[in-house]
Amino acid sequence: MAFEGAGKVALITGGSNGIGAAVARRLAEQGAHLVLADVDRERGGALAKELDAAFVRCDVREPDDSKAAVATAVERFGGLDLAFLNAGVASGFTLGDDFDVERYRRAMAVNLDGVVYGVHAALPALRARGGGDIIATASMAGLTPIPLDPVYGANKTAVVGLVRSLGPAYAAENIRVNALCPSFAHTDIIDHIRDHLVSTNFPILEVSAVVDAFLGILNAEGTGEAWFVVPGRPSEPFKFRGVPGPR
Template sequence: MELKGKVVWITGGANGIGAATARRLAGLGALPVLSDVDAEGGQPLAAELDTLFVPCDVREHADSVRAVEAVVERFGGLDVAFLNAGVSTGCDLGEGFDPEVYRRAMSINLDGVVYGVNAALPALRARGGGDIVLTGSMGGLAPMPYEPVYAANKAAVVALARSLGPAYAEEGVRVNALCPSFAETRILDRLRDALGDFPILDVETVVDAFLNLLASGGTGQAWPVVPGREFEPFRFRGVPGPRV
């Protein structure tokens, strides 16, 4: 995929995977636009890359709409939406269950993705098509006993990408999920003890996978990013159909 001049909106762009992606895209001649609740991290990075930072709480639909409007006003359109903002939860369903922690995690990891898709679609359609990449997780493809709520909202993100891909294919809008295993980001802060010596991804490897996903031209796919594995879409088994 030729990225020079492409406008890419990145949520969760102030640090971690989002920041690394923005830096790589800028180096390839793309125009990354950063959104985050962390203005202290996002504004200096935007200044470094000579681009736009738009404050955005993905839990608020209106924030995503305003962010896309700002992108279009500044750069004339939108080519790629990388809906990457996410948090871990530390929330189980037993005695330690906290409804506020649960609601926050679901709002950021799932509602924020839904709101971002809705906000980005008009701008992508106006461009004649484009890409939406959702940050899922290997936790959305495999059991995650120590983070069940995180696994649940990431599984929903994967299902959303698989369903939206064919829904928008005829319009030239591709929707895919990027599914990293554990990467060196802030999300690991509360998980390190549980992970032990599990191999951790460098964020640059996740960016490599993101670029490979864009170049593939596929849609409705989930791309695992696992240490030592090639980048390719996950091959889901067919579900049982009805018997006559």
């Protein structure tokens, strides 16, 4: 059944720019009510004004900020149907001489803790609606090694594993949990490696393709899935091989 955005209430973390902003615009076109949650007040506030959305300053590393964002959706629009847990940062270092403990903690907190806290905050509101959707932005780095940024690979792999376990855990409550796994896309998060990608002729995704995949998840029926998004291929759930069982 096709997703009908009209009248639905969606919370988008990292909603001020990049993939979050592009999804917000697409959902607004469908008539959805939006709560944009981000640390960027200027860009988030401007986009919220453009889309007649609510903006809430939200640092996803703080559990109470995620709870406040959900509360904004309930108070302003009457409930929550969709949580897009999209906020993320690049790590940009290895475990060698350039390792930095504070940058490590920040990357893990935003990319992994932010999803955990977002799911925890969203569940009561989704239950009150009789169900809904949670989509977390992971990455192709959660499905394949990324030697350029191993810490990013670690937290995005963790998001994929979390989603795969949450999907069956909440299916009986009509709450679907899935992961969006794009390759490198034209957003600010690749600024530190953009020149390298261009010089090596690595294909970079248009953000519109990521939004199409996001809607593809909403229009499908699965849960606990990780949808890859790579140039030149239709997006679909990644097919994980089964693990060996005991003998």
